[in-house]
Each structure stands twice: as C-alpha cells, then as structure tokens.
Amino acid sequence: MGNTTDKVKILTEFEGMPNSRALATYQSKGGYSALKKAFAMPSSQIIEEVKQSGLRGRGGAGFPTGLKWSFVPQNIAGPRYLICNNDEGEPGTFKDRYIAELSPHMLVEGMIIAAKAIGATKGYIYTRYEFFDEIRWLETAIKEAYAAGFLGKNILGSGFDFDLDHYTGAGAYICGEETGLISSLEGKKGQPKLKPPFPAVSGYLGKPTVVNNTETFAAVPWIINNGATAYKAIGTEKSPGTKLFSIAGAIKKPGVYELPLGYSFEKLLNEDCGGMLPGRTMKACIPGGASAPILTPEELKGLTLDYEAIAAKGSMLGSGAIMIIDDRMSMVQLMKVIADFYHHESCGQCTPCREGTGWLANIMGGIYDHEGHESDVEKMWTVAKQMGGRTICALSDAAAMPTMAITKKFGDEIREYIKRGTSA
Amino acid sequence: MSDNNTFSPGLQDKIKKELTRYETKRTAILPVLHAIQDECGWVEEKHIEALNSTYGLDRVQVKEVLTFYKAYYQKKPRKHPIQVCDNIVCCMMGANEVIERIEGHIKHLEEKHGDNAAFEVIGVPCLGVCDQAPAIIVNKDRHHKVTVDNVDQILEKYSSLK
Numbered sequence A: 001m002g003n004t005t006d007k008v009k010i011l012t013e014f015e016g017m018p019n020s021r022a023l024a025t026y027q028s029k030g031g032y033s034a035l036k037k038a039f040a041m042p043s044s045q046i047i048e049e050v051k052q053s054g055l056r057g058r059g060g061a062g063f064p065t066g067l068k069w070s071f072v073p074q075n076i077a078g079p080r081y082l083i084c085n086n087d088e089g090e091p092g093t094f095k096d097r098y099i100a101e102l103s104p105h106m107l108v109e110g111m112i113i114a115a116k117a118i119g120a121t122k123g124y125i126y127t128r129y130e131f132f133d134e135i136r137w138l139e140t141a142i143k144e145a146y147a148a149g150f151l152g153k154n155i156l157g158s159g160f161d162f163d164l165d166h167y168t169g170a171g172a173y174i175c176g177e178e179t180g181l182i183s184s185l186e187g188k189k190g191q192p193k194l195k196p197p198f199p200a201v202s203g204y205l206g207k208p209t210v211v212n213n214t215e216t217f218a219a220v221p222w223i224i225n226n227g228a229t230a231y232k233a234i235g236t237e238k239s240p241g242t243k244l245f246s247i248a249g250a251i252k253k254p255g256v257y258e259l260p261l262g263y264s265f266e267k268l269l270n271e272d273c274g275g276m277l278p279g280r281t282m283k284a285c286i287p288g289g290a291s292a293p294i295l296t297p298e299e300l301k302g303l304t305l306d307y308e309a310i311a312a313k314g315s316m317l318g319s320g321a322i323m324i325i326d327d328r329m330s331m332v333q334l335m336k337v338i339a340d341f342y343h344h345e346s347c348g349q350c351t352p353c354r355e356g357t358g359w360l361a362n363i364m365g366g367i368y369d370h371e372g373h374e375s376d377v378e379k380m381w382t383v384a385k386q387m388g389g390r391t392i393c394a395l396s397d398a399a400a401m402p403t404m405a406i407t408k409k410f411g412d413e414i415r416e417y418i419k420r421g422t423s424a
Numbered sequence B: 001m002s003d004n005n006t007f008s009p010g011l012q013d014k015i016k017k018e019l020t021r022y023e024t025k026r027t028a029i030l031p032v033l034h035a036i037q038d039e040c041g042w043v044e045e046k047h048i049e050a051l052n053s054t055y056g057l058d059r060v061q062v063k064e065v066l067t068f069y070k071a072y073y074q075k076k077p078r079k080h081p082i083q084v085c086d087n088i089v090c091c092m093m094g095a096n097e098v099i100e101r102i103e104g105h106i107k108h109l110e111e112k113h114g115d116n117a118a119f120e121v122i123g124v125p126c127l128g129v130c131d132q133a134p135a136i137i138v139n140k141d142r143h144h145k146v147t148v149d150n151v152d153q154i155l156e157k158y159s160s161l162k
C-alpha cells in the first residue's frame, strides 16, 4: 500500500477559520456526520474500524486504541465510564490545548463515538487547572452538543444515552497518569494505582473505564467517516495517521503542527518552523516531552518522526513535544530543571521514585551551586539506573530516562562545569 | 442545614450544585474547593469546618485534597500571586531573567509595604504554552512571551510597582 507523508489536515481542518470552535462551523464541514454513521454500526464494528486504522494513543504511551476499547468487558453489569485525559502536563507539550482552541467539537464527537463503542453512559473531560480559556471553550462545546441532541438521552433517536461533563484538575502533573487521573476524579489525592486491575476492568469508582488522550479521541470522527484504510494510507506502515507535534525553543515559528507520522524532522525544523532564531544553533533536541531521552544533532540527522524511528535512536515520540535545545542553554541548567520537576511531582508512594527523584534533585542542586564533584555525573547515572521498572507508575522511568541520556551524552559538559565553575 | 456566615448565598448555591453533580459527593471536593478559592481567594480552616458541618464532607478527605494539589492556597496569598513557569522551554527563552526582575520589584515593594506588598512569586511547572514562552499567570490571566522589557507593563495593570 502506498503510504503518504504529504501533509493532510485531519485534526487541524479548522485552522484559520473564523469561529472555528462553534458548533455551526463544525457542522458546516460535516461535523457530527461520523456520529450518525457510527450509530448505524454495531459497536464491535466501530472498535474493529479503529483497530484496523492503527490509531495509537497520543497521550505518550502509544497503546493501540481499538485494542484498548476491546478490553472493556461487556458482561459486567453497571455503568462504564469514558474519560478524556486533557491534563497535558508533560513539559513541552501543548497540542491538546490546540484542539480545545480549534475544534472542541471534534473531541466531543470522538468521545460520543467511543462511548457508543464501549457502551459507556457517562464521560468526563479532565483538563488541567491552568487552561482557563480552554476549559470555557470545552464547556461551551458540551452545552452546544446537548442543545443539539448529540448528548443526553436517546441521542438522535438511537436509543443510546451518553452524558458528558467537564472536570478541572488542580495543579498536579501526576494526574496525567491515567490511574492518578481516576483517583483525582474520585475526589482523592491524584495517586496512581497498581495495575492490574487495569482501568478497562476496574477504573473510575471500580467500574470499567477507558481513558484516552484528547488527540486520540479527536482522530476518531475522521476514521469513522473515511474508513480505516484511508487512515492507514497516511503516515508509515507501522505508525499510521497524523500526529500533532508541539515544537518550541529558540526557533522562528514555534507552535503546533499536524504532520503525517514519518515526516522528516529536518524539514519540520528548517522549512515549517523556519529554522533557528538568528544567532542560535541547535545543540540537542528532546523529541517527545521531558521524559524522552535527549538526542544530539548527529542522532537527529535524517530522523523521521514516527514511533519506530525515534525508538530506534533510543528515545521516544511520546506526546509529540519537540523541544529544540540551543547553544545558549547549559546542560547543567537543563538537567537541573528536569530533576527538580520530577522530584516536585513524584507522588511519593514508591521508594525508588520518591528517593531516586530526591537524590537526583539533590545531587543536581549541588552541582548547580558549584558544590559538585566530578563523580556526581556517574552517581546520577547510577541512581537513575536503579529507578526504572519497579514502581506503580511510569513517572520514575520518566525521570530516569532523560537523566541517563543527558549524563551520558553531555557528561563532559557537566564535568567541565563542576571543574571550572562554568560550562561555557 | 443552614450556613449563613461562612459562604455567600451565591457560593452556597454553587457548592450545593457541585455536591449532586457527580456520582459521589467525594468527587465534588475538588470543584467545591475551586469554587471557594475563586470567591474567597484561598481555603481556610473555617471553610473546611463548614463543608463538614453543613454539607457533610469528610474533614480528612477535604484536607487530603487541599494539601495534595498545588492549585489550592492554604495560606492567604497576596493580592496578586504570580505563577511563573521556569520549566525547560521558558527557561531557554529567558524565564530566569524575568523572575529576577519580578523578584526585584517585590523586594522593593516589601521594603515599603511589608507583607502587604501586592505581588508574590510562585514557581510552577510547564503551563502548556511553551510556544508562547516565557509564560506567567497573574490571578487567573495567562500572559505570554513575557520579557524583562514588558513584564513591568503587565504587572502595572494589576498594581503599582512603585
């Protein structure tokens, strides 16, 4: 099958349109027609279509979406829940914000279709606290959808009921982790829960629950309208479809770009984003949010933006947050910001994470304050190495991975700073 | 079941609405605390007491939420708390210089007004607007592309820096 890495506008179809958020605008280009189509399909067929499309979770882990939906047991009595993870806390990530800004109805429609697929009767959009305007826009979209009969009882005469509400977080990165989010939605501390049981079996209030990222849901209407085959034709064979990339740093045009997976990194940076700001050069790049291992310019050469290609370089596509690190940024500063962040956000339940992030922040603070020893670089790597894989959630790994990459690839710069008091 | 002093009638209505909005009363704790803070500026001990005595929300559960989530103020903040992002991209785009400048102003204001100085700085993680870095939030307004050159103007809109 011929895959295309030419640009296609799926999630950003409404870019540049006046009143793009309004229901009328959304419907003027076929909005909510996928819903009607989905209602005429058996639930199992909706799931099959999404499975076939190859859509993978856009929140960071890249788990196949249709497969996740198929895990919801249909033989357990009682309600099932559907949750949109709109917490967008991974440093560098600002793409879900763009969906709320551009076409919140795309998300709402995607959620209704997903609800029909798994038989959920209640859904929540969980948004981070600091998205003040975005929350208003999402709430307006929900209201409009109710008024138009797309939400509530007996939607469009289908006999299917689905209620959707919005919930606002309160400033805790860990609530972006899906079980932390569920704890938060239950009115508790946002502490992740041990898996299994997986949310699909026992989630919100112990009921089967599917959590997907905002961008994941927003891709669903297009897939239903155009079919899995059309979606698979975009991107690469193993990473089909388009993805929103949020790219920032000292570049001319930072922002959110919808790109077919497999798009060239250099093309994105030099053509779409207009290259670096005058006088700045690229020193490194973090390709998938703060937890993604850093890549050197050498490793970035010829890189394509898809799950497999970035993984092959030892990093990850993650949330699609690309941070261009320029020559004015010292790796000591970068490492300090990262270490402080994870230390601050660890929920403290697991010893390797609580202690490990504490150690990293502590050692890094010492280095930063010119009290470091050259052996500290090695020590940080060793601490990080012991933090992976033995914890309730992936935050511990998320802190360890960038630490190991930075201390390995830019260890000399950090040692230089320790020795001479400056890295320049 | 009446509470006439702690919360305004408008806030009482809001709280009641939140308490029946979700599957469980407990789920309402975060939204209720948001509502209180939006109106009162922070969450005080007497609010927790009233939530317990009037609305039957568990003290320990409320406290647990209040202390876990950074968005809630457990201490009365100054008039205009400034949340400053100093995460990766903001840091690269000059957040530290901006913070230094703001802190300089605050020091000056504290010399004159002590604890009544209008501003305080609160460091926050990435605000999800890195394309607009550096970013700050004052009260509930998000400001983008803040620099040492425009930050005074932004802050002056809230209160004098003199």
Ligand SMILES: Cc1cc2nc3c(=O)[nH]c(=O)nc-3n(C[C@H](O)[C@H](O)[C@H](O)COP(=O)(O)O)c2cc1C
Pocket: A056, A057, A058, A059, A060, A061, A062, A063, A065, A085, A086, A087, A088, A089, A090, A173, A174, A175, A176, A177, A178, A179, A211, A212, A213, A214, A216, A217, A393, A394, A395, A398
């Ligand atoms: C520490 C941590 C933070 C996370 N933050 C987010 C987030 O802000 N948004 C998000 O969608 N997923 C986040 N995730 C991933 C979620 O746990 C989950 O995989 C995702 O919401 C599933 O949706 P998806 O399959 O559509 O990607 C985070 C994971 C971890 C471990």
Ligand code: SF4
Pocket: A174, A191, A192, A345, A346, A347, A348, A349, A350, A351, A353, A354, A391, A392, A393, A394, A395, A396
């Ligand atoms: S890994 Fe860290 S953040 Fe995750 S549950 Fe354990 S202590 Fe909490």
Ligand code: FES
Pocket: A091, A092, A093, B085, B086, B087, B088, B089, B090, B091, B125, B126, B127, B128, B129, B130, B133, B134, B135
């Ligand atoms: S790093 Fe400041 S908004 Fe993302």
